[in-house]
Amino acid sequence: MKHTALHTPGAPRLLWRHLWVRTLLALLAIWFTLAGVAYYTGVHEAEEITDGQLVSTAELLLRQSTADTPADHPPEAAPRHALATGYSPELRVVAWAHGHTVWDTHGMAAQLPDTLVNGHQTLTLPAGDGHRRWRVFVADADGVGGHRVAVLIDTRRHGALGRDIAEHIVRPALVLLPLVALLLAWTIRRGLRPLNELSQAIGALDVDAGQTLPPEQPFRELSTTVQAINGLVERLQTQWRRERRFTSDVAHELRTPLAALVWQARLARADGEATVRDQALQQVEHDALRAGRILTQLLDLARAQGPDAAPDQVVDLCELARQVVTDHVPQAHERRHDLSLDAPDTPVWVAGRSAMLALALRNLVDNALRHTPPDTRVEVVVQPAADGSVTLAVRDDGASRRPDAHPPRPGMGIGLTLVQRIADAHGIPLRQDAGPPPFATRYALVWPATATPPPEGVR
Numbered sequence: 320m321k322h323t324a325l326h327t328p329g330a331p332r333l334l335w336r337h338l339w340v341r342t343l344l345a346l347l348a349i350w351f352t353l354a355g356v357a358y359y360t361g362v363h364e365a366e367e368i369t370d371g372q373l374v375s376t377a378e379l380l381l382r383q384s385t386a387d388t389p390a391d392h393p394p395e396a397a398p399r400h401a402l403a404t405g406y407s408p409e410l411r412v413v414a415w416a417h418g419h420t421v422w423d424t425h426g427m428a429a430q431l432p433d434t435l436v437n438g439h440q441t442l443t444l445p446a447g448d449g450h451r452r453w454r455v456f457v458a459d460a461d462g463v464g465g466h467r468v469a470v471l472i473d474t475r476r477h478g479a480l481g482r483d484i485a486e487h488i489v490r491p492a493l494v495l496l497p498l499v500a501l502l503l504a505w506t507i508r509r510g511l512r513p514l515n516e517l518s519q520a521i522g523a524l525d526v527d528a529g530q531t532l533p534p535e536q537p538f539r540e541l542s543t544t545v546q547a548i549n550g551l552v553e554r555l556q557t558q559w560r561r562e563r564r565f566t567s568d569v570a571h572e573l574r575t576p577l578a579a580l581v582w583q584a585r586l587a588r589a590d591g592e593a594t595v596r597d598q599a600l601q602q603v604e605h606d607a608l609r610a611g612r613i614l615t616q617l618l619d620l621a622r623a624q625g626p627d628a629a630p631d632q633v634v635d636l637c638e639l640a641r642q643v644v645t646d647h648v649p650q651a652h653e654r655r656h657d658l659s660l661d662a663p664d665t666p667v668w669v670a671g672r673s674a675m676l677a678l679a680l681r682n683l684v685d686n687a688l689r690h691t692p693p694d695t696r697v698e699v700v701v702q703p704a705a706d707g708s709v710t711l712a713v714r715d716d717g718a719s720r721r722p723d724a725h726p727p728r729p730g731m732g733i734g735l736t737l738v739q740r741i742a743d744a745h746g747i748p749l750r751q752d753a754g755p756p757p758f759a760t761r762y763a764l765v766w767p768a769t770a771t772p773p774p775e776g777v778r
Contacts (some may be wrong), residue, residue, distance in 0.1 A: 331542045415469070438456070634673045
């Protein structure tokens with residue numbers, strides 16, 4: 320067998336693991352990039368929030384230092400500081416001392432309920448033409464209630480801050496998504512390169528010359544595929560050798576009667592004596608019938624193996640053998656042979672194609688009747704064994720065939736070749752041996768010990 324040039328040394332790896340590692344590396348690179356972006360964004364947002372809190376605190380202190388009006392008449396709202404941003408929430412503070420309001424930065428004391436509890440809480444308070452939600456934190460300075468303070472912030476600031484942070488995260492993600500797609504495409508293409516190389520090597524195989532792929536592959540999955548392809552190539556080579564041998568057998572078998580036809584026809588035309596001419600014509604008829612039998616066998620095999628042939632089914636070998644023996648009784652009588660059948664009275668079922676098995680048995684019986692001397696005993700046997708195997712055999716005691724001889728293809732015609740092909744199609748062996756005494760030759764088809772139930776309703 321010749322191999323293509325595709326070869327990668329070393330132990331085969333797992334293709335899925337190879338792709339997984341490459342994809343994982345790509346995801347890790349993306350993760351580190353996102354982590355860096357998130358860290359930078361978090362630090363940046365923390366700095367801005369801290370700066371905003373500083374601005375808000377400074378505004379409160381400025382309000383306290385300039386407050387010179389009574390608490391129940393707060394000053395007009397001062398404009399925000401120039402550095403105030405969305406991260407600088409406007410804090411509103413109400414302070415009490417012994418039940419009296421001492422500081423109210425925005426005139427919120429009158430809107431607050433009397434039942435404020437310490438801690439965080441969310442309140443909905445009237446504001447202009449509607450209501451507004453506030454996040455409130457209340458605490459006692461001395462833990463008794465003498466000094467109390469409440470800090471309020473408008474919750475609308477939360478949404479604005481959330482949108483701002485989301486924009487900072489989404490913007491780099493929009494840039495990274497195309498990068499992820501390109502990186503994954505490149506990674507998968509690189510990972511599948513060995514598969515593409517194997518596909519090209521398969522396309523370049525010269526199957527007619529018996530060329531196969533090298534078994535050494537970089538990945539275990541590819542090694543399994545290569546083994547299957549090489550096995551297929553070897554089976555094709557075996558089949559083609561069988562076809563060539565079969566074609567040679569057919570050509571040899573047809574050449575002999577056709578050459579005899581030519582010579583006998585010339586003899587009949589050249590010799591004027593009636594007796595010689597009659598003998599030549601009789602031989603022409605015999606050779607023409609022989610060639611016809613060969614063509615009939617080929618046609619029968621073509622029909623049995625054709626696309627319209629019946630699929631595998633269960634076949635009663637006893638019934639099939641009885642039919643074939645009955646059909647060959649006149650031929651056996653004409654040639655002075657003792658043709659018999661040894662089969663059980665009950666059905667013996669096997670899996671197979673009835674037409675092909677009948678063709679095989681007919682060829683075995685026909686060979687036994689034609690290629691043994693007169694008065695030969697020919698017996699067809701259907702024998703189920705105790706281990707579950709089943710044997711369909713044709714045996715004879717003809718003196719002209721030796722038990723140690725191999726099946727003589729030319730002398731025996733193409734019948735045995737047809738039988739061998741049918742046996743191969745059924746996945747069963749064709750065996751030749753001497754058989755039990757007094758028989759000298761036996762050809763047997765043997766089914767292994769596999770249970771084959773009869774069809775429904777047949778027992």
